[in-house]
Amino acid sequence: MSDQIMKALDSVEVKLNAMSVKADAEMKELGKISTDTKAALDTIGIEQRTLADRLLAIEQKASAQPDAAPADETAGAQFVKHAAYDNFIKQDGRVRTRIEVKNTVTNTIAGTFSERRPGIVEGAWRVFTIEDLLVSVPTSSNAIDWLRENVFTNAAAETAEGAQKPESSITFTPGTMPVSTVAHWIKITRQLAMDNPALAAYINRRMVYGVNIRVESQLVGGNGVAPNISGLTLAGNFTAHGYTAAALTGLGLMATNRFDLIGKMIGDCAAADYPADAVILNTADWWTMRLAKDSQGRYLLGDPGSTVVPTLFGRPVVASNAMTAGNVWVGSLSQAATLHTREGIAVDLSDSDGDNFTKNLITIRAERRLALTVEKPAAARYGALLPA
Structure with missing residues (x-):
């Protein structure tokens, strides 16, 4: 034409x-x-x-080339469709290709069958929710510095004409958090990459998932010792709820009633002018509460057929295995912490890792770089779900 x-x-x-x-x-x-x-x-x-x-x-x-993969495509689907992946499989291996557990996965391990069911029987997959509730900002630095308000003494008062005005004071505590790298790798054979693209894509998806599940665990429980992330439940990043069984009983509440404790924690956040916007519970603890019934056998949190988003006292509940069983975090995620993203998920391929070239192996590495800064520990309450 x-x-x-x-x-x-x-x-x-x-x-x-x-x-x-x-x-x-x-x-x-x-x-x-x-x-x-x-x-x-x-x-x-x-x-x-x-x-x-x-x-x-x-x-x-x-x-014309599409600028990006369709939004509904998984990371694995994008992986095998990416031109860079195709070039890597076809080339002689001397050029490394970059695309934006410890065993070698081979066709033999995958198995050979005369008849194969379509798809792959997958393992467990966690639904990630905590990261979605955090304020997220990009960063181009390898560390985040911030000033945390320490003490604010508000002396504002009505003042007579000509009289001395009162002086307020604020003290600050500096903080620094390095950007952490969360990464892992696995080896597959070149033959598998060429002969079984569906399995290669699945492995890639698992690599991305592995990074993200570690990130969620670090966001909640990271100990802050480099290269670890400083998590929401690290000492100094929250205010202890401070309740004991005796204290709850003295307030006319039931020490064994998880609802009473969470309600008090939400109220304490509001009293401190940090209205709570999330409740983080261990998955098993949440389901213990979700299945609670009254004396008539009726579910306290509503009909099991309800599809309403999990909430307690109007606050969304984040049920995650990243939270230690038996503990609860209540607070304002939007005010307490900020997620800083240095690099999103990146997947790298190389046949020059160790003896890959001579063994026809390909190393797949997945990683991302990020940091979590908790600027307002007063905006969160944390402690035992059933205090002693």
């Missing part, structure tokens, strides 16, 4: 040159271009532009 358009353009060019010569002659002889000649020039010009537009459209269609 493009060859035909080029021939048509050449023909138009010849006609345009001929008419230009005619127009020049008329200008010399008559001092103007005749109406017929001008009309012919306009017609040829329109034809030339039309053909040029058609040719441009064909070239753009032929060279």
Whole structure:
């Protein structure tokens, strides 16, 4: 099609040159271009532009590449469809390709069958929710520095005319949190990558999942010792709820009633001017509460057929195995902490890791870089779900 358009353009060019010569002659002889000649020039010009537009459209269609994979594609699907992955499999291996447990996975391990069921029987997959509730900002640095308010003494008061105004004071505590790298790797054979792209894509998806599950565990329980993340439940990143069984009983509450304790923690956050926007519980603890019944055998939290988002006292509940069983975190995630993303998930391939080249192996590495800063420990309460 493009060859035909080029021939048509050449023909138009010849006609345009001929008419230009005619127009020049008329200008010399008559001092103007005749109406017929001008009309012919306009017609040829329109034809030339039309053909040029058609040719441009064909070239753009032929060279067009999608900017990004469809939003509903998994990381694994994007992995095997990526041009860089295809180039890596086809090349001689001397050039490394970058695309934005300890065993070698082979076709033998995957198994050979005369009849294979479609797809792969997957292992456990956690649904991640904590990260979605955090304020997330990008960073280009390898460390985050911030100032945390220590003590604010508010002396604001009504003042008589001409009298000395009261002075308030604020003290700060500096904080620094290095950006952490969460990563892992696995080896597969080149033959598997070439012969079983579905399994290779699954492995890639597992690699991404492995990074994210570690990130969630660190966001909640990271001990803050480099290269670990400083998690929400690390001492100094929260205010202890401070309740004992005796204290709850003294308030007319039941020490064994998890609802009473969580309600008090939500109330304490509100009293401190940090209204709670989330409750984080261990998954098993949440289901213990979700299945609680009254004396008539009715579920306290509503009909089991309900599809309502889990909540307690109007606050969303985040049930995660990252939270230590028997403990509870209540607070304002939007005010207490900030997630800083240095790099999103990156997957790298290399056949030059160790003896990969001689053994026809490919190392797949997945990693991401991030930091969590907890600026307002007063915006969170944490402690035992059933205090002693």
